[in-house]
Amino acid sequence: MAMSDDAGDDVAIGNETDSKGRLLTSDGRPLRAALERANRRRKLTAFGLVTPLLAFIVIFFAYPIVQMMWRSVDNPAVIEALPRTLDALQDWDGEELPSEDVYRALYEDMMADEELPRIEQKIGPLAVRLNYEVSAARGAISRTSRNVDEFEPPYKEAFMDAHRLWNDTEIWRIIEREGRPLTASYYVAAVDAEYNADNEIVRADENRRIYVSLFGRTFAMSIVITFMTFALGFPIAYYLSSLPMSKANLLMIAVLLPFWTSLLVRTSAWIVLLQGQGVINDSLVGLGLIGDDDRLSMIYNQTGTIIAMTHILLPFMVLPLYSVMKTIPPSYARAARSLGATPFTAFRRVYFPQTLPGIAAGGVLVFIISIGYYITPALVGGQDGRMISNEIARHIQSSLNWGLAAALGTMLLVSVLILYWLFNKLVGTDSLKFG
Template sequence: MAIQSATSEEGAIGTATDSRGRLVTSDGTPLRRALERANRRRKLTALALVAPLLAFILIFFAFPIAQMMWRSVDNPQIVNALPRTLVALEDWDGQGVPDEPVFAALHADMMEDLDRPRREQAIGPLGIRLNYELSAARSAISRTARSVPNFEEPYRDAFTDAHRLWGQPELWQIIKREGRPLTLSYYVAALDREYDADGNIVKRPENRQIYVSLFGRTLALSVAITFMTFILGFPIAYYLSTLPMRYANLLMIAVLLPFWTSLLVRTSAWIVLLQQQGVINNALVGMGFIGDDGRFSLIYNQTGTIIAMTHILLPFMVLPLYSVMRTIPPSYMRAAKSLGARPWTAFRRVYFPQTLPGIGAGGVLVFIISIGYYITPALVGGQSGRMISNEIARHIQQSLNWGLAAALGTMLLVGVLVLYWLYNRLVGADSLKLG
């Protein structure tokens, strides 16, 4: 059958042999070559069918991730703006203020940059980059750039008179350390570390350590949200799988209904419900459960983030659980009970273990989505309910420190991959069942 199928695609059917005893088709082509040609045509056809999807993934998924990872180490600003200065700093020992030749090289670099068209000038990016490392460095660069055409020798006195930072060794240490095309400074900052005067990596002052605690908070909130969706979603999925179809369909509509409503609308509704003068607190006060001065603080904190995100991500737990529970025959539970097992024992030892693939799939989905969530924590989380994604967005939109944002995003991506790898080692990714 395989020979007939292959040879029929070539336009001939037959099992003739040539002078060397090889099987050939009716047109004289060796049968082996005809089969290889047919297989090659099938592979090319399959590649042509998946090529649009592959191109979409590469352009809109893989390339942006690669670009983010590259930006987290890319460091061209100082190299482009101060090439002569970096060469002059090679012999500087890092102690005190550099000598006159370094300032002369700095003057030459800045003068050359000012002669370029405004769009090609590197002074602006240089000030922004140095300001990430040292406060007021941007103002020092911009103020000096306006005055540098009027500088006269000795340039060292002219620069130190233009701004105080030129007389501080810390600025020159940063210029020398970061004068490389690639840098790890963004990752050092993302780990709440910094470089000291000797170039060693040390902890930042405690009042400036925010990112490690944010990563820990993001992980803790994601685990809590995953657990809450499991507690609420398991009974729903169980009843969906056991109810008659007409009732199960109505319950499924209720589960899917949030997907038909805008995420912003759902989050705004929780603001109305959870605020201290909102529906929930007013109802509790009206029923006498709490006094007017004892209203709960349910929003702009971690509680609000957990409640709102649990509601939003609940369907992602229910649907994988339901898809697995529908495949569990009810006769298993009846057989366990007929053999003397109590209902709870039958559920715990017979039914529940069979739902673990659905629990794993739902847990992975909810956890991965929640660990990178942005809109809901930004609206209802306040200061204590913010997650690392909100800090990444702040650096992109406000501080414009894209390198640090890329480093934080890369660390978040690597962290998720490590957790998935651990899950695969401990449980096995092949046990996941999404439907």
Template sequence: MSQADATLTAPPPARREKLVTADGTPLRRALERANRRRKLTALALVAPLLAFILIFFAFPIAQMMWRSVDNPQIVNALPRTLQALETWDGQGIPDEPVFAALHADMLEDLDRPRREQAIGPLGIRLNYELSAARSAISRTSRDVPNFEAPFSDAFTDAHRLWGQPELWRIIKREGRPLTASYYVAALDREYDEAGNIVQRDENRRIYVSLFGRTLALSLAITFMTFALGFPIAYFLANLPMRYANLLMIAVLLPFWTSLLVRTSAWIVLLQQQGVINELLVNIGLISDGNRLNMIYNQTGTIIAMTHILLPFMVLPLYSVMRTIPVTYTRAAKSLGATPWTAFRRVYFPQTLPGIGAGGVLVFIISIGYYITPALVGGQSGRMISNEIARHIQQSLNWGLAAALGTMLLVGVLVLYWLYNRLVGADSLKLG
């Protein structure tokens, strides 16, 4: 028999035995089951943090962004009036059917329970667009049950604003569930009589300049913290560990002191009758009549916030510098480089991840800071966060505050995106 025939008639080889675990489960299935359990365990450990972020971070931000465009007040209060205004051309005051619809809407609203009435929110919303609109709504709502036809005369007699076309143009324009008027106001713009978006008068433009001031102050504070923090981190990184740890306590000491106490201390130091001015007068550097104005202005904001945010720059720098071997600069010097060249060409480039991390950290914190500018900034040192707080606490224009906050958030994200494109976020080292 030939070798080929023997091969054809040979019995098939035995099948490879399956790998199983001790209990007889196939090994592949056991590995998949173990991997699934490991993923579920990791998810269970992360779930509380994920829920915390969603509830206390993502959801409030989403609510803020929604409030910046939400506009239900006029739609809920004046449905008949808005329908009647659809045929109005915006010239002069509307015809009698519009006033009759307004009368019907107000009467219906007054019949509702007080907590469900929409007249109050309507007046507040219109007052954001036109001064005295709230008083016109409240005064008219008290007399509207006594109105008789012709209703146009009754309304114009109740308050002068009902005879002004501007109020009716606002009602028609803002009678939509969503609005862009908060963003228009946040950009120092307004609507003209034709409904076009135009720039406000110069004496009413505040928000764009505040955004610019906030950006400039944040950049100045970031630069100041870098200029002060780099030598401190370099000194600490080149000390023996036992001495560096002791001096690090001095860097971290501000974290153990109340922010309000630190800011108040700067008020005592920087005011015209404060410690610094008294010292300069006593040593003869300045005269008593030429005391430095260092508080309640941009100077006070920069000084106080630089002190408060300095640890956020020192810590990333120190963590990076501590890992740089001293042999690199020694090798550069041994090859003929001067100390300055060795520092500039060898040491400094290796600290860039720490500089980037500290700069991003300080800039993002400072651009949204509120307490310190409110206490020491005065009028020229105020930032956009103070204006957002004013609208939330005093003017109660939450829609405009939400629009300003959304613009600030988007601006920070854009700047971070630019940093990531130019430098790379993966190069950041926080420690």
């Protein structure tokens, strides 16, 4: 007799036993050991099959996320460029300007390694890093580094003559605070806060508070988009599920059509439709519903972003709903009506509760995708329709403040994970049905 495992190996069971009464295979091996060996071989084969996918996820998904989170707290620029200055600042009281010894240490740091291109290797990153904290720092450090080889004692006066910023205790407090390998400054800025003269975290000036409101706007717009896709997608999915398969498949092509069109093309089409001289406004003016001077403002604001994103994300709501509705037997609603329930009562108490797994799945998909959407808000959102993803992209592409961009991205990631955890506690991920 032979026993076959999932890997295709046959373990032939013999009729003999060993001295302990254990069954042996036909080749004299203990049966249990042979089965365990075959099971290990099966597991290794399965692991080998998934290894390419696992490696792809680790290299191109997990590793970049870890790098992003690390960059949000990594702070090497000041330590690498000003080691002597940081040592000299350890005895500084933070009230008056530092002593001559600190300025001498700063001179030595700027003069160190003259054979290397220090502007690119150390001084340049230092200037960029400190400029995130005080706007004049980049100009002060760049100008000073170009002339530092001409400085003579007393160095304190030489630095003060080179740039006014060296006569300000603020820059020295920043150098002392940021002279650590890890920093919380990016997260402090990401919540619209800043450090005061006593290194206490306080709220930033009102005209500099943008990130908290952007987070709030992003979540609010994502909720509205999720509700809009549900309001539009539920009747579509219900109608599709009630049609014969041949007709349902034909209409499903219309639902899937956006997937076959470039996202950029779809967004550009909405610009043509929604702009002041666009198709929708021209049609309303032509029908006499609005005057030529009262055209609707539907582009470069939140309205345009919500409309365009609702259209683009609608299939992500329809498909989970349709997959669940298709499995609900129509006899349930007929049985409820035969027992005296009105059509609305039968729908509300019998049919609708069975669609909740599809609603939950579609809602999670649409909401999470909406939070991180970038292209559509960038093209049709304008200033009022921007989302936090657009601000993250701006810091990466324009301001080059990658630490702040990483902090904002990490906060967005953590927010999504918290919402997903709450959803799992309140609803349960086991109830999700995607197909």
